[in-house]
Amino acid sequence: MGGQVAAAFRALMGPDIAVLCDEVDLRSGTLLVTTSNPALAHQLRLDAETILDRLNRPELGRKVRTLRVRIGRSTPS
Numbered sequence: 843m844g845g846q847v848a849a850a851f852r853a854l855m856g857p858d859i860a861v862l863c864d865e866v867d868l869r870s871g872t873l874l875v876t877t878s879n880p881a882l883a884h885q886l887r888l889d890a891e892t893i894l895d896r897l898n899r900p901e902l903g904r905k906v907r908t909l910r911v912r913i914g915r916s917t918p919s
């Protein structure tokens with residue numbers, strides 16, 4: 843389910859922005875996005891409400907409650 847939300851987020855952002863997101867993961871209703879670009883992190887935080895509204899479509903089947911954006915590199919799994 844988290845993979846569907848991550849794919850929807852990347853599609854929503856478009857390829858130019860998605861490539862700047864090092865990690866996109868859904869955990870307990872929180873979408874975690876890691877980027878090394880501070881300007882993108884700031885913009886994602888500003889647009890969080892709009893992004894969440896667009897991601898919470900019925901076809902995803904999962905409610906995303908929060909968008910959390912971190913600046914830095916993704917952590918190894």
